[in-house]
Amino acid sequence: MNGASASHALGVAQARRWYWQRISAMVLALCVLGHLAVMIYAVRGGLTGAEILGRTQGHWGFALFYGTFVLACSVHVPLGLASIAREWLGMGETAALWLARAFGVLLLVSGLRAVVAVFTAGL
Amino acid sequence: MSTTLDVSIWRGRDDGRFVHYEVPRRDSQTVLDVVTHVQRQLDPTLSYRFACRVGMCGSCAMTVNGQARWTCRTHVSKVVGSDGRLEVAPLAHLPVIKDLATDMSGFFDKWARAQGQFSGSRTRHDEFARVQPASAERQAADAGIECIGCAVCYASCDVVAQRPDYLGPAALNRAWTLVNDERDTRQTERLRAVAGDAGCHACHTQGSCTERCPKQISPTQSIAGLKRTVARAAIRGKL
Numbered sequence: 001m002n003g004a005s006a007s008h009a010l011g012v013a014q015a016r017r018w019y020w021q022r023i024s025a026m027v028l029a030l031c032v033l034g035h036l037a038v039m040i041y042a043v044r045g046g047l048t049g050a051e052i053l054g055r056t057q058g059h060w061g062f063a064l065f066y067g068t069f070v071l072a073c074s075v076h077v078p079l080g081l082a083s084i085a086r087e088w089l090g091m092g093e094t095a096a097l098w099l100a101r102a103f104g105v106l107l108l109v110s111g112l113r114a115v116v117a118v119f120t121a122g123l
Numbered sequence: 124m125s126t127t128l129d130v131s132i133w134r135g136r137d138d139g140r141f142v143h144y145e146v147p148r149r150d151s152q153t154v155l156d157v158v159t160h161v162q163r164q165l166d167p168t169l170s171y172r173f174a175c176r177v178g179m180c181g182s183c184a185m186t187v188n189g190q191a192r193w194t195c196r197t198h199v200s201k202v203v204g205s206d207g208r209l210e211v212a213p214l215a216h217l218p219v220i221k222d223l224a225t226d227m228s229g230f231f232d233k234w235a236r237a238q239g240q241f242s243g244s245r246t247r248h249d250e251f252a253r254v255q256p257a258s259a260e261r262q263a264a265d266a267g268i269e270c271i272g273c274a275v276c277y278a279s280c281d282v283v284a285q286r287p288d289y290l291g292p293a294a295l296n297r298a299w300t301l302v303n304d305e306r307d308t309r310q311t312e313r314l315r316a317v318a319g320d321a322g323c324h325a326c327h328t329q330g331s332c333t334e335r336c337p338k339q340i341s342p343t344q345s346i347a348g349l350k351r352t353v354a355r356a357a358i359r360g361k362l
Contacts (some may be wrong), residue, residue, distance in 0.1 A: 011319030012362050018324040019354040086320075087285035093320075 010093075017079050024076035031069040056118040063119040070111030078104035125207040128199065130157055132169065133212040136219045141210065142166075154187050154194040154202065158211060158223065171223035178337065181271030184278070185223050186212040191278040193337045214278040230274050230291070237294040237322070238313035243306050252306045264303040267296045267345045269338050276332035276342050288321040292332035292342030295323050299345035302352060314349075314356050323349040 045051050056062045078100035085096035128148050131141040144161050155173055162169040173183035178196040185194050188202050188210050203209050217225035245252065254261050276292040277283055283291050290298075298317050301307050317323050323346045332342040356362040 008315055011315060011322065012357055014319035014324050015353050015357045015362065018350065019357065022354070083320075083325075087282070 017082075021076055021079040024072045024079075027068065027072040028076055031065070031072060034065060035069065053118060053121050057121055058119065063115055066115045066118075067112065070108065070115060073111060074104045074108040077107060125205075127207065128157060128203065129206070129208045130161065131208070131210045132158070132161060132223065133219075134169070134222050136221060139219070139222070141212075148199065148207065152199045154185070154192070154197045154199060154209070154211065155183050157199060157209060158185075158194065169223070170221040179271060181273035184214055184273040184275050186210075186214060186278065191215065191275040191335055193273055193275060196337065214274055216278050216280070216283045217274065225274075227274060230277055230293070231272070233290045233294040234272075234297055236316060237290045237298040238309060238316045239294060239297040239301065241301060241304065241307060242309045244308050245306070254305060258305075260303040260305055263348065264300045267300045267340055267342070270296055270340055271338060273337065275335050275337060279331040279335040281329060281331065282325050282327060286320065286325055289325050290317065290322055292326075292346065295326075295349055296340060296342040296345040299348050302349065311356075311361065314353050314362060317349050318353045318357070318362060323353060326350075 042052065042055070081103055082096040082100035085091040085099050086093065089096075091099065126148055128146045130144045130146050132144060133139055134142045144165050146157050146160050146165075149156070155176065158169070158171050159173075162171065171183075171185070173195060174180040176183075176195045178193060181193070183194045184191060186192075187194060187197060188208075190202075191214055192202070194211075199209065211223065213219045213223050213225045217227060217230060220226050243252075270293060272293060274293065276296075280289075280292055282289050295317060298313055301313060302310065307313075319325075326343070326346045328343055328347065330343045333340070333344070336342065353362065
């Protein structure tokens with residue numbers, strides 16, 4: 001790959017990352033609103049573990065909603081993190097992307113684990 | 124109002140220092156008047172750049188009390204407090220040649236890198252192109268076309284400081300006016316040139332360029348337009 005096509009490919013990849021971050025932000029905005037609504041509703045019955053698990057156990061709607069939330073976070077956060085690593089820590093493009101990917105996997109695994117846990121707890 | 128100004132002016136290159144001068148304060152005095160007084164009356168070795176003195180040429184921008192400004196249209200009364208202190212330094216993010224004169228070649232090279240040149244298909248033997256003044260494209264181009272290339276936006280942009288390869292607000296604004304020029308024939312090349320983190324996608328929409336632009340242009344809006352257009356082209360595989 002020559003210099004011009006490498007820089008073109010990089011530009012296209014970065015443009016794609018930008019719109020993935022934008023799309024995931026739109027999903028996150030809806031998820032945050034949904035989550036706020038759930039919180040306002042949830043505190044009415046008291047915030048006990050039993051009460052929360054009673055709502056989430058075996059409930060596919062909750063699992064899908066929070067699964068989507070986790071997925072959107074795992075796309076959105078690492079892309080922003082890569083920019084911060086490049087601009088504030090002075091990391092190179094490749095190193096910043098690997099750091100971001102690793103953090104994305106961490107978010108995805110820990111987030112989905114939590115979703116699975118509240119979905120299956122006690123079942 | 125004090126009768127004199129306590130003026131500090133940057134002397135030397137990047138490793139220079141501020142030198143103090145006392146300049147008489149006058150009515151309707153501009154920052155450029157102050158610098159000119161220093162050079163003509165106090166120290167003829169002071170280097171700075173200006174041409175038109177009426178806000179058209181874009182050559183006299185400097186850092187005035189910490190902010191990039193066009194000095195010919197900046198009244199002293201607007202930037203100096205009751206202490207009468209005025210600090211004048213070269214524009215940020217550009218190499219200093221000497222004193223207040225910066226090397227702007229990197230700034231204008233980025234205009235060229237952003238494909239800021241118009242490329243038409245008609246010759247002087249053809250009819251004039253008829254562009255509808257009310258069309259959305261023409262209005263978007265109009266909004267950004269009055270740029271005078273003063274580099275105030277460039278010196279005010281944090282992303283330029285953090286990413287030296289970033290094209291910057293002025294070059295991207297120029298590209299946006301051409302993206303909206305229906306006569307231009309190199310649209311794909313231009314979108315490629317401005318795509319990615321060295322182009323429009325590094326902008327964090329902080330808006331310093333728009334806040335400081337002396338011509339009230341909004342490069343922030345132009346860059347947002349480029350981001351949308353480039354993203355659409357990337358999704359359609361036309362980038």
